[in-house]
Amino acid sequence: MSEQSGTPAAPPASFGGADRSGSAMLVDQSGLGSRQARKGGVVSTVGPIFRAANGWVSRYFASLLVIMIVLAIALTGVQHGASLMGEQIKNALVLGAIYALVAIGYTMVYGIIELINFAHGDVFTASGFYAVFIASVLHLDSLATGSFGGLLLALAIVFPLSMLAAGITGVVIEFVAYRRLRDAPRLAPLITAIGVSFLIEGILLVFEGPDNVTTHQASWINGQAFAIGGVSIGYTDLFVVGMALLLMFALGTFVRRTRLGKAMRSTAQDRTAALLCGININRTISATFFIGSALAAAAAIIYSINYGVLKWNIGFHLGIIAFTAAVLGGIGNIVGAGVGGFLIGMIYVFGGSIFGGEWSESLIFAVLVLILTFRPVGLFGVEVTTRA
């Protein structure tokens, strides 16, 4: 889906599988290749090489990225031994699971109304505090640490309630701040989104204070589950990754199998046509915000159980990294956001492990720039069938 104009017959190197000539044009028209051609080949010797390299990089971007990550993992293993490599893989998966869940919220909203919902990261933070509130009101801390059954019960209470509260928050934000701007120029809702983001942060700052807030949820799950080759895997690690995968699978099934999921997909494809088919657009968009925010709440609880602290502004920073994950996977693509989250976790951890922690975030944002330059459709392209 990214082949340059010179080789139209080349097979698409799409990661996701679905190829559509329409989306191929996206890259081609904005790519360097066609611009060079229009200029009439002024840099006739360098031009073709550069053009070929550009085309090659954009076509094999996914493979290059994966190869580099694998090399980084291997390098860590060679330099520091297998046990560090294993531990860093575990760290990356834990981090990636949280990024993935947050990234899905960005990608769903973008898919359906083409808005980068900057407030999403702050919904994450707010829902973390909802969970703390719910846990303290219902005395879930003592329940969860008491016995295994108590833990399950506590999780079965805190997850749905927090997700419900976060979902309502998301729906309210959409209703108040975005709905009226749906047909306004693209920049207007973006600015509103940033405004909502700062508003939520301000409210959290007033209510929760400027410092780290200890949530006590890290003590819910602890202990070592098993060890592989000197790498100890805690129950928390299994819980974080397992829960994230479970939620993503549930969402995928929902979008693919249910009527509402179908409505979402059709609204994402063509809002007017969906309206003509009798789909309630407002309700569908509200549902999208509800689900995206509910997943952010799940991510926040998982974060809280893993790290034990929340802070009024963690969501903004985490949100931008998760947004990068969404772009990496192809914004609008749910599976892409999930995979992107894990890849960003890998880049964060192994980049930091090899080049030093100070480079972790620089590397992530370098990937953001590279992907927008070479492969703006993301690793998975715009696979319309799962776009919602």
Next chain:
Amino acid sequence: MVKPTKGLLSIGTIAALGVLAACGTSSPGTSSSSGASGIAGCRGTITVATDLPLTGGDRTDGPFPQLAAQLAVTQANAHHLLGGCTLKYISKDDSSVLKNGHDPATGATNIAALATDATVMGVIGPFNSSVALAEIPKVSQAHLALISPSNTSPCLTVVVAVCSDPTIKIDTASLYPGPHTYFRVIATDLQQSEILAHIAAKVLNLTTAYVLDDQEAYGRGLSLLFAKFFTADGGKVVGTASLPGSTTTFTTQVSLAKSEGAKLIFFGGTTGNGCGLVRRDMGSAGLTIPLLGGDGCEDTKFISDANSGANTSEAEGSYATSAPDASKLPSSAAFFSQYASAYSSMAAPYNDGTKEPYTAYGYDAMNVLLQAIRSVLVSNGGQPPADSQTFRDKVVAALRATQYDGALGHTSFDPNGDTLNTGFTLYKVTSGAFAAVNTYAVDASGNVTVKS
């Protein structure tokens, strides 16, 4: 004090301070206004100010030295320290909402506003070295005295090897476009890191360290100096990482430290930038080696952050050094009881000056400034110099000659404006709180000794 023409002034200053020191030990209420100085007829307004972070993430730090400095002003007014002159006090907050705490830009703006006020003769502040970098050039140009209760970056006053590090890049000389008007009543990170390295290598006998910092001038400087002195003391640095203050997870670095066989993790930085979170992640990774930090880690937030993980007593056994616990000094007893009675109506924890390590430093800094102002008035025939710039220059000159006995003990300044009253206390988390272990002092040649 090199110009012979000013020799007379300095003699006068010391003489005046001698009188004041005597006042300090007796009841100051009656003696200072009736002193032989003749400043009772002093006319005019003299303003002193504080510039400290009072809101946002620093609201647990800045208000204590601010309230202490304010108390010094209130006492000076009650005792007519400046005779008939009106002593005014301005409090500035160098926090911003954007930074959720101390902000160099806000600090510079505050100083610019204070500098244009011709009655302002000195400022107590700032709290953070990064803010000092923005403020020192402004006070230098304005010839205005700035006395910090807590800035510990050595590069603010002296050139040491780490100042040219790309992440610090402090050109000490360029901080002073005008005269050197910056002072501090606290020892610097140069001394602190020498003591930290000594503690790590010689007291705890840990020979390999993984060194982290928070990319800020304070934390990065402390880490680099620690690494240097630690190596000189026979230790080995097995890895370093420099992470932004927004970092919320340190699992990557903790895993690396574990794999490199580090016996100690050193964190140069503040609790707000992750000191406690490093300890939390050490707990989740099952890494049972000590964590050592500087004064940026020695607070209650460190303990709650460290204990927030799966292990709710992870903070236990962590070490941090800090300036000596001023509340334990015999010289500070009077101050802390005065603080408690003056602010008894304030909400906790601000009603108790011992809740924060820099309270007494704010008090002494303001008193040092007020004594310098008074000595200028005395030597100027009881009146403020007509020209405010001359007045400010004379205040700075008087500060250089400071010999003050206050809550912290005896304070005097070296030619760089750094206090000669040094010493750091090692704290260890025991039963959920930092408990003092020993106080160490370092002499000019780098020998660390236990201070009685």
